[in-house]
Amino acid sequence: MVENNLETAKxxxxxxxxxxxxxxxxxxxxxxxVYGTVLGLYDAVPLLHSGAGCGxxxxxxxxxxxxxxxxxxxxxxxxxxxxxxxxxxxxxxxxKLGNLVDSSIDLLNAELFVVxxxxxxxxxxxxxxxxxxxxxxxxxxxxxxxxGFKANSYEGYELFFEGLADQLLTEKPVxxxxxxxxxxxxxxxxxxxxxxxxxxxxLASIEIDANIIFTEYDTLEKLNxxxxxxxxxxxxxxxxxxxxxxxxxxxxxxxxxxxxxxVGPKQTSEFLRELSKALNTxxxxxxxxxxxxxxxxYRLLExxxxxxxxxxxxxxxxxxxxxxxxxxxTKFLTNEIGYLPDIIQITDNPPEExxxxxxxxxxxxxETGYSPDIxxxxxxxxxxxxxxxxPFLFLFGSSLEGPIAMSDFGALSVTVAFPSYNRMxxxxxxVGYDGGARLVxxxxxxxxxxx
Amino acid sequence: MSKRKQIAIYGKGGIxxxxxxxxxxxxxxxxxxSVMQIGCxxxxxxxxxxxxxxxxxxxxxxxxxxxxxxxxxxxxxYNGVHCVEAGxxxxxxxxxxxxxxxxxxxxxxxxxxxxxxxxIVIYDVLGDVVCGGFAIPIRQGIAExxxxxxxxxxMAIYAVNNLFKGILKYSGxxxxxxxxxxxxxxxxISQKEMITDFSEKTETNVIEFVPRSxxxxxxxxxxxxxxxxxxxxxxxxxxxxxxxxxxxxxxSYIPKPFEAQDLADWAASWINNLLKEEKIEHDGIRSxxxxxx
Numbered sequence: 001m002v003e004n005n006l007e008t009a010k011x012x013x014x015x016x017x018x019x020x021x022x023x024x025x026x027x028x029x030x031x032x033x034v035y036g037t038v039l040g041l042y043d044a045v046p047l048l049h050s051g052a053g054c055g056x057x058x059x060x061x062x063x064x065x066x067x068x069x070x071x072x073x074x075x076x077x078x079x080x081x082x083x084x085x086x087x088x089x090x091x092x093x094x095x096k097l098g099n100l101v102d103s104s105i106d107l108l109n110a111e112l113f114v115v116x117x118x119x120x121x122x123x124x125x126x127x128x129x130x131x132x133x134x135x136x137x138x139x140x141x142x143x144x145x146x147x148g149f150k151a152n153s154y155e156g157y158e159l160f161f162e163g164l165a166d167q168l169l170t171e172k173p174v175x176x177x178x179x180x181x182x183x184x185x186x187x188x189x190x191x192x193x194x195x196x197x198x199x200x201x202x203l204a205s206i207e208i209d210a211n212i213i214f215t216e217y218d219t220l221e222k223l224n225x226x227x228x229x230x231x232x233x234x235x236x237x238x239x240x241x242x243x244x245x246x247x248x249x250x251x252x253x254x255x256x257x258x259x260x261x262x263v264g265p266k267q268t269s270e271f272l273r274e275l276s277k278a279l280n281t282x283x284x285x286x287x288x289x290x291x292x293x294x295x296x297x298y299r300l301l302e303x304x305x306x307x308x309x310x311x312x313x314x315x316x317x318x319x320x321x322x323x324x325x326x327x328x329x330t331k332f333l334t335n336e337i338g339y340l341p342d343i344i345q346i347t348d349n350p351p352e353e354x355x356x357x358x359x360x361x362x363x364x365x366x367e368t369g370y371s372p373d374i375x376x377x378x379x380x381x382x383x384x385x386x387x388x389x390x391p392f393l394f395l396f397g398s399s400l401e402g403p404i405a406m407s408d409f410g411a412l413s414v415t416v417a418f419p420s421y422n423r424m425x426x427x428x429x430x431v432g433y434d435g436g437a438r439l440v441x442x443x444x445x446x447x448x449x450x451x
Numbered sequence: 452m453s454k455r456k457q458i459a460i461y462g463k464g465g466i467x468x469x470x471x472x473x474x475x476x477x478x479x480x481x482x483x484x485s486v487m488q489i490g491c492x493x494x495x496x497x498x499x500x501x502x503x504x505x506x507x508x509x510x511x512x513x514x515x516x517x518x519x520x521x522x523x524x525x526x527x528x529y530n531g532v533h534c535v536e537a538g539x540x541x542x543x544x545x546x547x548x549x550x551x552x553x554x555x556x557x558x559x560x561x562x563x564x565x566x567x568x569x570x571i572v573i574y575d576v577l578g579d580v581v582c583g584g585f586a587i588p589i590r591q592g593i594a595e596x597x598x599x600x601x602x603x604x605x606m607a608i609y610a611v612n613n614l615f616k617g618i619l620k621y622s623g624x625x626x627x628x629x630x631x632x633x634x635x636x637x638x639x640i641s642q643k644e645m646i647t648d649f650s651e652k653t654e655t656n657v658i659e660f661v662p663r664s665x666x667x668x669x670x671x672x673x674x675x676x677x678x679x680x681x682x683x684x685x686x687x688x689x690x691x692x693x694x695x696x697x698x699x700x701x702x703s704y705i706p707k708p709f710e711a712q713d714l715a716d717w718a719a720s721w722i723n724n725l726l727k728e729e730k731i732e733h734d735g736i737r738s739x740x741x742x743x744x
Contacts (some may be wrong), residue, residue, distance in 0.1 A: 086514075090545050090546055090547075090549050091511075091515060091541075091545045091550075092541075094544070123546065124549075
């Protein structure tokens with residue numbers, strides 16, 4: 001019995017990075033996840049009920065890391081915060097929060113206010129729901145309980161949608177051909193802004209109306225419209241799944257999930273076909289769009305042909321990225337460019353139950369006889385160790401690997417994942433027919449020239 | 452006294468901790484020691500019987516008001532006992548444990564105890580050691596001896612056992628060690644035996660047994676300690692003896708607490724004994740304790 005317990009404890013220590021020391025994990029805490037998610041909504045104000053350092057820490061840790069972006073109108077140092085100090089720890093921070101919500105609603109021209117409770121109020125048991133409840137008549141205001149120790153920033157995204165569904169959304173008549181896009185986590189997925197717009201434009205081409213929720217104005221209307229969707233479309237192997245499940249339970253909206261955002265012609269055509277079939281809108285018209293786009297994009301991919309085939313043909317490559325990015329890029333580089341996947345390190349700590357599907361998605365969908373090593377790892381030291389003495393010539397990772405890719409691994413690198421301190425990302429992304437071509441641009445640029 | 456004696460008194464809520472502590476402080480002051488009693492409980496009622504039932508402003512009240520005036524934290528009580536209440540939040544809000552930490556830090560960092568320079572400082576600490584905050588008085592550099600008040604109730608002994616775990620934890624890093632157990636509300640021989648057996652099993656000692664007494668209750672209702680309200684009573688003598696024992700007690704123990712299941716098994720056998728004794732009493736046969744109300 002005792003031995004069994006020890007066995008279990010040992011296994012947990014190996015598989016759960018949250019309970020042993022790690023170097024530079026590529027995500028932050030639950031509060032950070034909700035914070036980034038709310039900042040992704042235009043005209044929504046995050047109100048941090050926390051110490052002052054939580055917001056400033058996330059400015060550097062999450063926002064700058066998410067493609068060197070600031071936080072917009074209500075992000076960074078412009079974020080209202082209850083700035084809890086010892087007095088509030090002892091006596092409770094409810095009064096200060098009440099004043100903060102009240103004055104924020106008066107002063108800020110916004111559509112939605114989201115109170116995010118961090119570690120301190122959760123530990124001392126502030127009744128934040130009661131405080132927030134007093135302002136429901138004055139403005140749309142939500143409370144998301146997100147003590148940092150409870151979950152990571154990817155899960156913070158789910159916490160936001162769960163709270164939204166419970167506190168704001170009401171049932172709506174379903175609009176045919178309308179879908180919500182879930183699973184692109186603002187800031188954690190560094191191409192989030194460009195990816196969402198690209199998906200929206202793609203789906204518009206086959207007359208599907210995508211509510212991408214983030215990066216657009218009329219936020220409250222977009223949020224309230226979530227229950228009106230015919231389908232929730234999840235474009236990640238695990239992010240957005242809990243949110244979609246919640247919306248299914250609450251409003252009966254079915255969801256369809258894809259293992260990542262569609263990158264390049266093959267994945268994009270499959271995405272359009274599958275989704276239109278689910279929505280019963282698949283037709284010759286969809287095939288016509290696909291045919292036209294494939295023809296155009298494959299013609300475009302002729303241009304880098306010489307650079308790839310004459311200079312770096314069939315190169316081994318390595319990946320260190322979140323699940324969604326890792327799956328999509330690996331498939332594109334292998335299946336459409338003819339590169340060889342050497343080692344794929346998944347850095348976003350997906351829950352155990354999703355891991356097998358992630359591995360299968362990579363191994364079973366590669367059009368090559370070569371099968372990569374797939375490792376789930378969040379410790380940056382171990383990630384570096386795992387990359388040593390491998391044959392890869394290209395490394396698709398984060399700014400934690402970029403600067404040392406050549407010296408330590410002899411590889412050229414492209415930053416494609418969090419943290420991205422060495423690459424600013426505004427509209428760049430690899431989604432869709434042109435997305436694949438854009439990735440090729442970035443790959444070839446690493447070795448082309450200089451004269 | 453050459454060196455200041457600093458002790459902490461712990462025990463389950465409602466067990467008679469503040470009553471015992473206040474009587475101990477009063478008795479020590481009668482023995483001509485300069486005593487400071489610091490109540491570490493957000494209810495701030497530790498020192499009321501030393502102050503004729505009148506509550507005093509707390510350290511946390513001062514923190515909350517934002518006042519920098521630190522000269523109104525210590526109040527004089529019976530026979531010059533220096534009374535301090537740490538205070539804390541209203542029930543159900545905030546973090547009382549952090550309140551205790553902040554209050555003790557404030558007293559310490561501002562030299563308030565050193566300025567008064569009492570011979571003995573007694574920390575009267577709330578209930579169980581529920582979190583790190585309530586363990587502060589037993590951590591390095593504050594109290595050096597801990598006494599624990601308990602009755603023969605299982606839950607009271609359970610709380611003592613938890614306290615022992617806390618003492619054991621900090622014992623390696625210069626924390627306080629156990630001075631002894633104070634058995635309270637004793638009316639039967641078997642209750643004494645049970646507490647004595649617990650002390651033996653945990654390799655500690657009982658420093659005094661305090662019998663159950665209506666004199667204590669009466670004095671409390673009058674807002675005074677037994678030492679002040681009934682100085683000639685037998686009970687007052689018990690507290691004076693306790694005071695002498697505490698002064699003379701130079702021993703400190705690292706207790707050996709029970710594991711939870713072992714404690715339950717141990718208690719089960721004793722509770723059967725106590726029930727049997729009660730039954731005998733109920734059937735008209737006097738128990739042999741000779742003590743009682």
